[in-house]
Amino acid sequence: MACANTSWSEENFSCSICLDVFKSPVTTACGHNFCRTCITKFWDEQVQDKCPVCNKLFNTRPDLQVNTFLSELLAQFRTSVGVKGQPCVEPAEVPCDVCIGTQQKAVKSCLMCFTSYCQTHLEPHQRVAGLKKHRLVEPMDRLEDRMCKKHDRLLELFCQTEQVCVCLLCPVTDHKSHPVVPLKEEYKVKTAQLGKRRAEVPQKIQERKQKIKEIKDTVELSNKDADREIAQGGQVFTALIGCVEKGRDEFNQTVKEKLKSTVKRSEDLIKELEQEIEDLTNRSSEVKRLSHTEDHLSFLQTFRSLKDPPPTRDWTTVEVRPPSYEGTLRRSLDQLEETLNMETKKLRDDAELKRVQKYEVDVTLDPDTAHPQLILSEDGKQAHDGGLVKALPHNPKRFKEYICVLTRQSFSSGRFYFEVQVKYKTNWLLGVARESIDRKGRIEWTPETGYWTLWFDKDGLVFGDNTYVDLPLRAELQKVGVFVDYDEGLVSFYDVEARVHIYSATGCTFTEPLYPILDPCSYAGANSGALIISPVNQTD
Structure with a gap:
């Protein structure tokens, strides 16, 4: 294939959506090119699929294929123009610390320069004699964190006493007499420990799920117990209310009976008085008629036949007193208290027995413990x-x-x-x-x-x-x-x-x-x- 045209610029290979160099370029039916991710995301946000450049509508979303020709041209362009044509670094990759603009991924890191280099910027370390002596390693992110702050050397060892990473000079100074091992060796130990902990996690999760179930079961059981207790309590209080109402009715009846007795006595006395009044009135009429008789013979004959006045009662000592209710309420309340106490104990014991009977166990006698008799x-x-x-x-x-x-x-x-x-x-x-x-x-x-x-x-x-x-x-x-x-x-x-x-x-x-x-x-x-x-x- 012919060499790429070096007059091409980054704009020739840029996606019109993200305005960056193509990544996995695809071509639509209308001939426009986009990054696969960009055009897919664009269509996901639209009501109807269309081209972002010419607005051509598609009845169905096109099945996009990578434009292999454009991908090859893009590869040549990256090789020829170097840094500027490189794609953006993926999240898991280490970027080149020298690149300006779009960064290229690093291929090596220098432990002497504390710098990561892409293939282009690594070239001096492969050519210059002084730089060839630098120690190159696989790309590392945040090199400054991998260096000993005191000795400016790579952290290659692990102090088991203080559980920190150290460089080769640390065991001679600050970590003298401390047991140190290579990072790789400690890594194996720690990964083994991590593996063990990771293996324990499912069991712990299961234990906690089981505990959640136990708590939920307890709450459900508590709700049932509470409902049963409320129902039983309702029966008890209903029965006690019945006792109070019965006591009230008996009290009312006692008062009414006393009043009825007083009213009956009053009515009987009034009836007796009225009868005496009637008898006296009749006697008075007879005496009055006789007193107006001027015939001496008739007067004397009538006077002789005049009946003696009917006997009358001495009403001066007769009185009707209102019924006395003193002590009636107290006696009723005393009786009610006694009844309530008896009923309360009975109901309480019954409710308590019902509750404990829920814990019935099936037991059988053990002949090995039985007395020989x-x-x-x-x-x-x-x-x-x-x-x-x-x-x-x-x-x-x-x-x-x-x-x-x-x-x-x-x-x-x-x-x-x-x-x-x-x-x-x-x-x-x-x-x-x-x-x-x-x-x-x-x-x-x-x-x-x-x-x-x-x-x-x-x-x-x-x-x-x-x-x-x-x-x-x-x-x-x-x-x-x-x-x-x-x-x-x-x-x-x-x-x-x-x-x-x-x-x-x-x-x-x-x-x-x-x-x-x-x-x-x-x-x-x-x-x-x-x-x-x-x-x-x-x-x-």
Whole structure:
């Protein structure tokens, strides 16, 4: 191919859109040339595709192909005119520090001159004897940052003590006795560390996504709990409002009854007075007529037949007093307070029981812990005293002194709830115990020894504490619910059938797994029945 015309200027190879030397020149159907990127961006911003020079409209966007002939001419032009004809440096490339105007990409960097050179401006370093001794390296950006500020030498080493890059003279001066290694060696170490960290990132991201899910699940559960609590609270307050309204109606009725009694008495007295008035009026008329009779015989005969005046009441002591309402309101309010207290406790206990029943767990009795005298059902839900001690293999987990059994399941956090049927039993014990309890000797049933239990016998109902807590004996106690909040240190007992709270041990300290524990106590007549772990019947 013939040499490029050296009279050509940069304007001959400039895009009319960006006004710079073509980059990947393409030609439109109307014969005008543009950078591929420029014409594509121009069309993207237009309503209809057209040529920016002649405004020719295109029904469909042309399929642009690189103008190979123009590209070859452009290459020759760059070679012949040097710097001025070079394309702009790409973002990832190092520019020549000597070029004026449009910069050419550097092909080498000189560590003596602290300068990067394109192929044209590198020529003196390849020709001049003094410059040939300079150290040339692959193009580097910001050479001044790669040089030691103190010794004006290339940073080629890494100080492991101070974790900084140093030059060859630094280990002799400021970094004397510090371990230093070549940058390449430290680079391998750091990239390995980076690779490890990068490998950890997906796991950390997944962990945080999981944590977000847990938090969202907690919020969703909290919303449901709040809705349920509001609904239950609404029922409680509605019931209490009903009690207040009933008390108000009873108070109004009491006042009205007192008023009615007063009105009735008044009406009866008035009726009696009116009758006396009528009788007296009639008597007065008869006397008046007789007093006007002048016939002596007739007067005397009539006077003889004149009836005695009707008896009259002494009204001087008779009075009607307004009804007294003193104390009526106070008595009504006292009665209302008593009713509200009873109803509040009943509703509160019912709502509380509903709430803790949500934490029901399925537990079964562990035969390895059962006293040799106990008989367990096949499903592990019932235990009763068989009356005879069975010959069983030694097991360190088995109770020896007391007729007890633990469940297979234990709990070390959170909340759990279970119910035990005690119907027809005259003696029993149940609750929870920690894992390390003494299972062989005689002990006190207290939290100090690892037991949080409720027991029942002929003397009543008791919670085992350092000082035993005597509890009100509940009539016909049939089923007992046990709730534990491990983290809050709470153990609560409930009368399930009556839906009443029996007792709560608060401020407990749990440091070991807790096991539900049952003791049906010795076989003795009416106490021969079993303790039965029952499914929870959750009411709405």
